[in-house]
Amino acid sequence: MPQNSIEAASSLHTIRDLVRWAMTRMEDSRISLGHGTNDTWEEATFLVLRALKLPFDKLDAFFDANLTEEEVRRIACLIEERVTEHVPVPYLLHEAWLVGHRFYCDENVLIPRSFIAELLEEHLQPWVQDPLEIGSALDMCTGSGCLAVLLAEAFSNARVTGVDISPSALEVARVNRSDYGLEDRMELVLSDLFDMPELKSRRWDLIISNPPYVTTASMESLPDEYRHEPTLALEAGGDGMDVVRRLLPEASRHLTNNGLLVVEVGDGREALEAIWPDLPLTWLTVSAGDNLVFLATARDLREYFGPHEATA
Structure with missing residues (x-):
């Protein structure tokens, strides 16, 4: 930490002091949220x-609680x-929260x-009219496993x-699986979409995915905070659809007859x-609008991709 910041920090005593100082440093640095x-x-x-x-x-x-010098x-x-390296707070703390759930995360x-x-x-x-009828669910491109954990919670069977x-x-997903005690209900598989042999013949009642969908051009203009995140999980070619192009035709073969596919594609x-x-x-419809996440049924996917999958 720079010497002037060390000197400034030495005069801080309470949580109120630190929050006020942090806000000033953040405003001065023009961080991206x-x-x-x-x-x-x-x-x-x-x-x-x-x-x-x-x-x-x-x-x-706790606002006026006094802190130790070490704290x-x-x-x-x-x-x-x-503020100087533009590292997102969840990476600094190895902790992120999503719909009231805490998840471990790192870069x-x-x-x-x-x-x-x-x-x-x-x-x-x-x-899904009866959540108990979902007997199998897949989170493709699971990353930290956060959505897989939420799947297990939403569909208890x-x-x-x-x-x-x-x-x-x-490895990060395994930490979150353990934190939520889901070792017996959640499997984690290393695969490029459905390429691994153990996945090729399987079907699921529900498949969800938040795949990479940032265009190459957009990657070049991302704020520094996002550059700490793995490029592999963000970038998806000139139109942002490199992964989705493969995912939809393949997913049509991996859904049960009444299965559903839910995919987030951003913009x-x-x-x-x-x-x-x-x-x-x-x-x-989600909190940010109705153009970000789509749903497709197994029937519609099969009818569409069946006769001309190779040219899709």
Whole structure:
């Protein structure tokens, strides 16, 4: 940490002091948000409270608590790393929260975030009328395993599979699987989509995916914070659809007869519809709009990809 920051930190004593100082440093540095917080107030309070292992929804109870010199120095170092190196807070703390669930994360995985999580909170109703009827579910491109954990929670009868191409990502997913006690219900498979032999003949009642969908051009303009995330989990070619192009035809063969596919594509709706203009898709409403996540049925996928899959 720079000497002037060490000197500034030495005069801080309370959580209030640290939050105020963190906000000032963040505002001065023009950091980019988007990894779980909406403004520098949320960013600062989350960093300070969780660095102290305190609940971030109990700020009033701890705001004027005095800290030790070591605590002040340690948190001041985290604040400086956030503003000078633009490291996202979840990587600094190895902790991210998604729909009220805590997940371990590091720079081997995307920081947990997906609009699919909102849909799983509602058990994908009305598309899934009885959550207990989902006996098998797959999270393709599982990364940290956060959506796989939420799948297991939303559909208590389901055996859950998480698939990822990155061995390092699956190590993170194993931590989260263990944290939620799901070793007996969640398997993790290293595979490039459905390429591994153990997946080729299997079908699932529900497949979800938050695959890479950032275009090559957009990658070049991403804020520094996003450059700490693995490129493999973000970039997907000129139109952002490199992975989705493969995923949909393959998924049509891996769904049960009444199965459902749910995929997040960010701002890729136009690119997706340019590839398959006549493919029946239902765009689902999430907090950021109704053009980000789509649902397709097994029947529609098979009818569409059956006769001309090779040219899709």
